[in-house]
Amino acid sequence: MSAWPVATDLAPYRAAVAELAPLVRIAEADGVGALRVIDGRGAWWDRLERMADAPGIVVDEPQPAPAAAHARVQKLAVPVVIARRRLRADVVADARPPVAPTHVTVDAWGAPSEASALLRDAVGWARVLAGGPLEVVARAETPVADVRALAGPGVGVSVTRSVGGAGVGDALTALTLGPRRVEVRVDSAAATIEVVHEDAAGRVVLAPRREAAERLALRRLLEALRAGERLTDLEDLRRDDAIASMT
Secondary structure (H helix, E strand, O other): OOOEEEEOOOHHHHHHHHHHOOOEEEOOOOOOOOEEEEEOOOOHHHHHHHOOOOOOEEEEOOOOOOHHHHHHHOOOOOOEEEEOHHHOHHHHHHHOOOOOOOEEEEEEEEOHHHHHHHHHHHHHHHHHHHOOOOEEEEEEEEOOEEEEEEEOOOOEEEEEEEEOOOOOOEEEEEEEEOOOEEEEEEEOOOOEEEEEEEEOOEEEEOOOOOOOHHHHHHHHHHHHHHHOOOOOHHHHHHHHHHHHHOO
16 A cells, blocks of 8 residues: 655654654655644644545644634544644543543643643543533633533542643643542653553552554544544544633
């Protein structure tokens, strides 16, 4: 099978293409028939619509989008992988509780410049650990914190996002309470995510995922194309943005 061409100007993705050879290669100048990588800064949804004729697309770290933009891109037939470094697909698979929890708490902290995306990804972790879609029960906001009480499928959820400082990086801790205690610790500055499972049988610290986020995103897209799989990345992002932006 010939290698998929990948059109991207983002250096980390060009490096990921080199690592994944011979499955993929850098596209020629015209990029016809190439997989696309979209920078998620700014109005990424406009760029996604313009590239909807591509066989598959990766959107890298999309900024929060309005509901109208999500409604537009949900209609696209092209497979789309969303690369979210705080909410990596491989770590999500590691962290999913084998039995439903009774409560989920997520606490996140970061600089004001990342406040919206950090809250959105904190909500994403709440959704993952709760095992399904969430709805807002109550919300409180101060100049430095945003707190949401949420409800999932038989699960109570609380999400707190605090802002402060001007440093690079942020941190997030998610915890489930129930028959299996699952703890997730995300440190963006160190580019690490730790997952711990604990129950009556003992405590297990899972091996950290070392694959680059860019390589993981491209590999997921290739696997989806090969299997004809319907990806839920855009719908998950829409749900998380909707909860995080609710006032």
